[in-house]
Amino acid sequence: MARPRRGWRVYVLRCRDGSLYTGATNDLERRVARHAAGLGARYTRSRLPVVLVLALPVRDRGAALRCEAALKRLTRAEKLALVAAARRRAAPAPVATGRRGRR
Secondary structure (H helix, E strand, O other), X not given: OOOOOOOOEEEXXXXXXXXXXXXXXXXHHHHHHHHHOOOOOHHHHOOOOEEEEEEEEOOOHHHHHHHHXXXXXXXXXXXXXXXXXXXXXHOOOOOOOOOXXXX
């Protein structure tokens, strides 16, 4: 089994109350699991369940912390627009079937 890719990531979680939480980690799967188990940040503990809505790869710890700080300065609307844009980029392209439809 392949080992999960590790590296620094900046992430955004959507909490039960609709609020957004931003963090940085070098082990995204473990960190999100800790948040989901109520062992993460105090903010997310009282707002379970949480859902990962954005994860951005960054070069190193310093870049992760700078990116996290920049994301935290964004307004809620700007964060939601960033999440929506990332979701559109990640959506699979439609598959051409070679058929034009029914005749």
